[in-house]
Amino acid sequence: MNVVTEVIVALALSPWVFAVLAALLIIDGFFPLVPGETTVVVLATLGAAGHGPAPLAVLFVSIAATMIGDGIAFSLGRRMGTTRWAWMRRPRAARALEWAAAHLQRRPGVILAVAKFIPFARVAITMTAGASSLQVWRYLIFSLVSASLYTTYHVIVATTSGTLFSNSPLIAVAVSIGFGLVTAGIVAAVRRLRRRRLRSVI
Numbered sequence: 527m528n529v530v531t532e533v534i535v536a537l538a539l540s541p542w543v544f545a546v547l548a549a550l551l552i553i554d555g556f557f558p559l560v561p562g563e564t565t566v567v568v569l570a571t572l573g574a575a576g577h578g579p580a581p582l583a584v585l586f587v588s589i590a591a592t593m594i595g596d597g598i599a600f601s602l603g604r605r606m607g608t609t610r611w612a613w614m615r616r617p618r619a620a621r622a623l624e625w626a627a628a629h630l631q632r633r634p635g636v637i638l639a640v641a642k643f644i645p646f647a648r649v650a651i652t653m654t655a656g657a658s659s660l661q662v663w664r665y666l667i668f669s670l671v672s673a674s675l676y677t678t679y680h681v682i683v684a685t686t687s688g689t690l691f692s693n694s695p696l697i698a699v700a701v702s703i704g705f706g707l708v709t710a711g712i713v714a715a716v717r718r719l720r721r722r723r724l725r726s727v728i
Contacts, residue, residue, distance in 0.1 A: 555592060555652070589670075593673045597669065603655065634665075639668075643709060679709075
């Protein structure tokens with residue numbers, strides 16, 4: 527266990543750590559199969575425990591990189607629409623994209639902020655925002671707010687865990703990641719429940 531801890535801490539203290547963090551978050555913005563969010567949590571946790579970069583630096587780099595990644599997804603949606611790929615035309619995905627399009631017209635800020643906590647949904651919703659008539663300048667404002675809220679939440683959780691378990695970095699990281707997974711699960715469950723209620727009313 528000590529060897530694993532030493533390796534993780536050494537990587538977290540690498541001069542390339544912010545470049546790796548930014549690259550993962552940018553890719554995560556349009557391809558949510560890379561550990562962008564997890565990397566934020568790990569680095570902020572280790573930083574708070576005194577074994578990694580400063581959490582505040584992690585926060586600022588993460589917000590900027592998240593906005594760039596989301597901007598790529600937004601641009602893809604604007605150029606290609608939401609029917610370009612086969613997975614978008616599947617019944618379940620099509621319904622989700624239709625739901626996103628309808629709600630983005632009424633309250634884009636809220637939808638984009640909530641979607642950040644649902645890994646696969648956030649990419650689809652951001653692309654839908656790009657394919658909609660949402661002005662770029664409005665999107666940039668919403669993107670800044672949603673990226674800031676999303677990243678600040680994870681950094682706060684990570685910093686708290688890192689401070690409480692400063693003597694056990696791996697436990698601190700595990701607690702932070704577990705808390706994030708629970709939060710994402712709750713948000714997704716609430717979203718599904720609301721959709722079911724709306725269907726029953728209709």
